Amino acid sequence: MTETSARFREFKMPDVGEGLTEAEILKWYVQPGDTVTDGQVVCEVETAKAAVELPIPFDGVVHELRFPEGTTVDVGEVIISVDVAPGSGEPAAEAAAPAQAPVAEAPAEPEEPKGRQPVLVGYGVAESSTKRRPRKGVSVPEQAAAAAVQAELNGHGAAPAVAKPLAKPPVRKLAKDLGIDLATVVPTGPDGVITREDVHAAAAPVAEPAPVSRETTPAPVAAVVSSDARETRIPIKGVRKATAQAMIGSAFTAPHVTEFVTVDVTRTMKLVEELKGDKEMAGLRVNPLLLIAKALLVAIKRNPDVNASWDEAAQEIVLKHYVNLGIAAATPRGLIVPNIKDAHDKTLPQLAASLGDLVSTAREGKTSPAAMQGGTVTITNVGVFGVDTGTPILNPGESAILAVGAIKLQPWVHKGKVKPRQVTTLALSFDHRLVDGELGSKVLADVAAILEQPKRLITWA
Numbered sequence: 001m002t003e004t005s006a007r008f009r010e011f012k013m014p015d016v017g018e019g020l021t022e023a024e025i026l027k028w029y030v031q032p033g034d035t036v037t038d039g040q041v042v043c044e045v046e047t048a049k050a051a052v053e054l055p056i057p058f059d060g061v062v063h064e065l066r067f068p069e070g071t072t073v074d075v076g077e078v079i080i081s082v083d084v085a086p087g088s089g090e091p092a093a094e095a096a097a098p099a100q101a102p103v104a105e106a107p108a109e110p111e112e113p114k115g116r117q118p119v120l121v122g123y124g125v126a127e128s129s130t131k132r133r134p135r136k137g138v139s140v141p142e143q144a145a146a147a148a149v150q151a152e153l154n155g156h157g158a159a160p161a162v163a164k165p166l167a168k169p170p171v172r173k174l175a176k177d178l179g180i181d182l183a184t185v186v187p188t189g190p191d192g193v194i195t196r197e198d199v200h201a202a203a204a205p206v207a208e209p210a211p212v213s214r215e216t217t218p219a220p221v222a223a224v225v226s227s228d229a230r231e232t233r234i235p236i237k238g239v240r241k242a243t244a245q246a247m248i249g250s251a252f253t254a255p256h257v258t259e260f261v262t263v264d265v266t267r268t269m270k271l272v273e274e275l276k277g278d279k280e281m282a283g284l285r286v287n288p289l290l291l292i293a294k295a296l297l298v299a300i301k302r303n304p305d306v307n308a309s310w311d312e313a314a315q316e317i318v319l320k321h322y323v324n325l326g327i328a329a330a331t332p333r334g335l336i337v338p339n340i341k342d343a344h345d346k347t348l349p350q351l352a353a354s355l356g357d358l359v360s361t362a363r364e365g366k367t368s369p370a371a372m373q374g375g376t377v378t379i380t381n382v383g384v385f386g387v388d389t390g391t392p393i394l395n396p397g398e399s400a401i402l403a404v405g406a407i408k409l410q411p412w413v414h415k416g417k418v419k420p421r422q423v424t425t426l427a428l429s430f431d432h433r434l435v436d437g438e439l440g441s442k443v444l445a446d447v448a449a450i451l452e453q454p455k456r457l458i459t460w461a
Contacts, residue, residue: 011079023052026043032064039057061082066079186201256431257432261448264452265288265407266414267452291454295446295454298461308399326401329367339378377401383404385406390403409422
């Protein structure tokens with residue numbers, strides 16, 4: 001390693017989601033020339049699971065940002081280089097000047113100091129998360145460089161004799177499906193690689209809409225409007241793509257059964273109003289979802305076999321002695337299901353605080369991948385959209401999901417007379433490999449009984 005290269009350290013796109021292969025750079029928080037310190041957040045990226053802020057693990061002065069905002073980058077690719085020895089006598093501008101000079105090999109990333117505590121779950125590239133070979137630097141001759149990159153992208157040992165447009169296999173398939181000749185596409189990716197966005201742009205070139213500030217709205221997925229404005233095509237990626245794949249896998253793997261019950265929740269609604277004035281609940285989010293969540297936790301305690309998962313590889317049923325309660329949240333990036341860890345051990349005020357943090361974090365788009373892993377059961381509150389109920393699909397790896405419908409004032413027979421009461425419909429979907437009709441019915445009946453008579457939260461808890 002030369003003296004010049006020793007001055008610069010490179011930060012690679014880490015595997016922030018335990019096995020994910022790429023992430024999109026949403027926003028840079030630093031620019032070349034800015035001073036950074038160990039642990040400082042330098043950018044925000046979006047994976048297939050969530051938006052995550054990346055801290056840099058060393059001090060120095062930003063030398064170069066390798067990719068612009070909006071670029072999807074493979075895990076392991078260098079995204080930023082930092083001058084860790086500024087003022088050593090060789091200006092950063094001079095170091096950057098010979099960018100077109102021959103380079104034998106990109107400097108290896110220095111080993112992290114031992115004993116460093118990870119600042120992010122899934123931080124760093126997992127050893128087995130990718131089999132991609134590290135990219136080498138390229139020689140000066142343009143044709144040889146193109147051939148080297150093409151050979152790597154195609155996974156061949158020998159470079160083709162004739163240079164072809166550079167594109168990864170999924171992009172080539174997209175171009176073929178859209179009837180686009182890659183030779184006519186203008187590449188915008190690193191090393192002249194054609195991206196999905198380049199293909200879409202070639203398929204239906206239109207004027208780009210005015211940029212939307214990411215300070216107020218999460219970065220939208222790039223959309224392409226047809227020339228006659230009758231269709232808009234939105235690339236499927238990020239959270240939406242991961243959600244779709246997970247739902248398909250769940251729907252066609254776990255045999256779903258859904259049961260329904262309509263319940264009078266008038267007393268629960270009265271308890272919600274009382275708790276809002278309780279000193280122990282001051283400053284906390286108190287709503288019907290809080291008591292529904294608590295009711296489900298009590299029902300699971302009374303029927304623990306419902307809290308399980310199916311291990312197909314080991315041919316085992318795994319009973320969980322803890323409850324990580326998932327709450328389905330609709331966000332601008334798509335549906336996510338963060339969960340409250342060890343919800344079964346939380347008091348009502350603690351559960352309220354956790355729910356409040358979960359909802360606010362999801363709305364801000366800051367939910368971490370760790371918060372969406374390890375769920376055991378889930379609640380989805382479709383009632384907030386004004387619908388009565390639904391037949392929810394299980395979150396992959398979980399045994400049950402409870403859908404909560406809208407709470408409405410309806411005529412109801414109460415103490416022998418028809419009276420206006422607050423009524424809702426609950427739907428419980430469960431994996432019939434794990435949960436039979438009797439067990440599923442008991443869980444749903446227990447939740448309904450608690451919401452009808454919330455004092456049972458005390459007697460049954």
